[in-house]
Amino acid sequence: MPSVRELMSELGVSPLTVRRAVKQLVGAGLIDARPGHGTFVADRRAPIATGDFGWQSLALGAADV
Numbered sequence: 441m442p443s444v445r446e447l448m449s450e451l452g453v454s455p456l457t458v459r460r461a462v463k464q465l466v467g468a469g470l471i472d473a474r475p476g477h478g479t480f481v482a483d484r485r486a487p488i489a490t491g492d493f494g495w496q497s498l499a500l501g502a503a504d505v
Contacts, residue, residue, distance in 0.1 A: 441471065441479040 442450065447458045462479060465471045473479045 441481070443478075 441447075444455055444458045444462075447453070448455055451458075462471065462473060466473050469484075470482055471479055472482045
């Protein structure tokens with residue numbers, strides 16, 4: 441994302457307004473602010489869900505361990 445100064449200049453708003461907006465976007469999980477590195481769009485890919493393997497116990501029977 442653009443820097444705070446770039447956003448201030450482009451949008452004609454105060455630094456406080458930009459910082460508040462960034463804080464809200466971070467809180468919503470939409471962006472990731474990394475001090476000293478920049479602000480990035482958050483990785484919103486769905487996590488890989490763990491599978492339900494309960495059907496195996498039903499189909500194969502109890503494990504003989």
